[in-house]
Amino acid sequence: MRDAKIFSFDSGEGGNKGPDRRSPRPAEAPPDGPPGPSPFPGARVFGVSELTRYIGELFKGDKVLQDVWVKGEVSNFHHQQSSGHMYFDLKDERAVLKCIMFSFANRGLKFKIESGLKLLVRGELLVYAARGEYELKVAEARPEGLGALYLAFEQLKKKLESEGLFDPARKRPLPKLPRVVGVVTSPTGAVLQDIRNILFGRFPNASVLLAPTRVQGEGAHREIIAAMELLNSIEHDGPEVIILARGGGSLEDLWPFNEEELARAIRASRVPVVSAVGHETDFTISDFAADARAPTPSKAAQMVMPDKAETVAMIQRMASIVRRDIAGRLDQARLRTDELSRALGLAVTSLLVRRRETVSRLAAVLDAMSPMQVLGRGYSITIRQSTGRAVRDPGELAPGEDIRTLLAHGEMVSVVRSVGSIMEGMQSPTRTRKGARQRQRGR
């Protein structure tokens, strides 16, 4: 393209110097003397086809027109579905160039041509005899300014985005403990090594299943898709998460990860997919379509695999919180029980003490009032045997009746000989005469 001349449809570029100014090198001179008979001297009459063919020959003989780069803005773009050919105009402010891009030429386009796009095309100028037009047969097209791949990327991203393929709601959470980790990457190369090291470093008894694939070059995306499908097809003990990984590279190198089919395959995966393609600054369509994007393959391994030691510590911490909690509660309950029983004990004890005090006080009172005290001072108590009651009045008794007399140191039973009033007898009504038979009994 360096050595090819780019025809610009831009106006300007100096003054208008006539019809030929667009051609820096004049086309090769037409063959000497137009063919055919001439009705006028020195002149010759052409048939239309003849002239058109003549013009066509001129185009063919011109090196510039046979392989020329032209830039301009696309308009009237039409993609003929049946034939696959593309028809469009390239234009600038002042001129229009008809272009055709045949299906065999446009099949390899990474981006979509659309009206309004600024395009740089290479091709050959033809004469279309049936319409008396000339047009550019485009062999190659690239977006002006942006790279073709970049444009293709943006276009695909926009398309899939509008379809909702990147919708956050579609993203599945990664398992906290994948029993098998699937890895889709090249079997050779540092990427697999890095992933292995991280996975086993974090979780020594990890289970890793590699689906090897090419990760760059024409058709690599189909291999990548097949590898993912293979992992998904394992029914027993299959991966619970898939890492899709590739090391850094140019946009062309990473291109398989920008293919639409791969994006759809990622969404179709049964298990969540983590995309880790290129360096931190590289973004691919796979990254957007995946359930999670990791900036690098190593980071993907970190995201996917828990650190075993940390996880064990975390679980043990929770177990000990639960254990300490219940121990604390039991201690509390025990303490409370203790406290209550101690309080109860105290209450009972103090009640007993108080009762005991009352009893001894009452005992003292009783003691003070005991008849035995009186007997000790020389008094006695007479009890009528028949009733067992103390006698207060001799009138209660009849002669010949048995009475019992209680003294300080014993008692005796006597027979009443006579009964008198207080006038005739002694002072105290309780004092009886003791002339009677006496039977000393005990103490």
Add this chain to the structure above:
Amino acid sequence: MSFEQALGKLENIVRTLEVGDVRLEEALKLFEEGSALSKQCLEQLEGIQRRLEVLKVVDGKVLRIPMDEGAPGPGAVPPQPPIDDDEEE
């Protein structure tokens, strides 16, 4: 129960107990459950068997072939001839 579920339940129990608004009998129940869950989680962590395998399709059959773990560099893919792995029919 999956590891996630067990871990999630355990976390919930810890949270419930930490809030503290639990009666003793309830707490005892949570304690028993929490202990069982933590045990189960730890068992699941140990329950994975260390493996490094590569998939290979031979005659339309998907095989899992152990990779040479000792290989320090990016080892060549299958170190041995395909041996039927645990994907037995």
